[in-house]
Amino acid sequence: xxxxxxxxxxxxVQEGRISILNCDYTNSMFDYFxxxxxxxAEGPTFLISISSIKDKNEDGRFTVFLNKSAKHxxxxxxxxxxxxxxxxxxxxxxxxxxxxxYIFGTGTRLKVLA
Amino acid sequence: xxxxxxxxxxxxxxxGQSMTLQCAQDMNHEYMSWYRQDPGMGLRLIHYSVGxxxxxxxxxxxxxxxxxxxxxxxxxxxLSAAPSQTSVYFCASSLIGTIDYNEQFFGPGTRLTVL
Numbered sequence: 001x002x003x004x005x006x007x008x009x010x011x012x013v014q015e016g017r018i019s020i021l022n023c024d025y026t027n028s029m030f031d032y033f034x035x036x037x038x039x040x041a042e043g044p045t046f047l048i049s050i051s052s053i054k055d056k057n058e059d060g061r062f063t064v065f066l067n068k069s070a071k072h073x074x075x076x077x078x079x080x081x082x083x084x085x086x087x088x089x090x091x092x093x094x095x096x097x098x099x100x101x102y103i104f105g106t107g108t109r110l111k112v113l114a
Numbered sequence: 115x116x117x118x119x120x121x122x123x124x125x126x127x128x129x130g131q132s133m134t135l136q137c138a139q140d141m142n143h144e145y146m147s148w149y150r151q152d153p154g155m156g157l158r159l160i161h162y163s164v165g166x167x168x169x170x171x172x173x174x175x176x177x178x179x180x181x182x183x184x185x186x187x188x189x190x191x192x193l194s195a196a197p198s199q200t201s202v203y204f205c206a207s208s209l210i211g212t213i214d215y216n217e218q219f220f221g222p223g224t225r226l227t228v229l
Contacts, residue, residue: 079194
């Protein structure tokens with residue numbers, strides 16, 4: 001039973017346009033959400049996070065939106081660049097419950113076309 | 115800081131062999147964890163630890179053991195390797211607490227093949 005779902009395995013976007021990556025979760029105890037980027041043969045690297053007390057967090061070209069009622073979060077990349085081509089994972093944690101388990105989605109492969 | 119280091123980078127085992135994947139971090143992080151990455155499955159949590167002497171199971175713990183005798187080290191043991199354990203293994207660490215940007219730092223991974 002997958003608690004964190006990324007239903008789009010892949011996404012192609014033209015350079016300069018917006019990339020929108022989506023993530024859904026089922027566990028209402030999750031209170032902290034993260035996005036990671038992963039290049040081939042490397043470990044994932046942290047991109048941006050959001051706690052459940054917020055509905056938006058921005059960091060440069062990256063913005064994460066959280067819709068708690070829909071149990072949905074999305075990552076917006078504007079403008080997209082060829083170097084953004086990677087696999088993106090969303091992850092969720094129930095920090096306030098004290099378990100500190102990070103559960104990851106299956107990933108979305110983003111390809112930014114020059 | 116070296117961050118999170120993992121050894122070995124690559125390993126080939128025969129079915130039934132045992133081995134230990136090493137993980138170390140020099141950031142004084144309380145939380146450490148092990149994941150496996152398989153095609154179409156994303157990153158699945160195997161075991162995690164919130165401090166020395168404390169470990170707990172993740173989503174897919176069967177066939178793996180862990181221990182945490184120091185803050186820095188969190189080895190993953192395969193007691194009797196099976197072909198289903200062929201995967202890429204990542205170790206990660208982070209601080210604990212409800213603070214912003216409480217992200218995990220990942221190691222470079224160990225690619226394990228079990229024949």
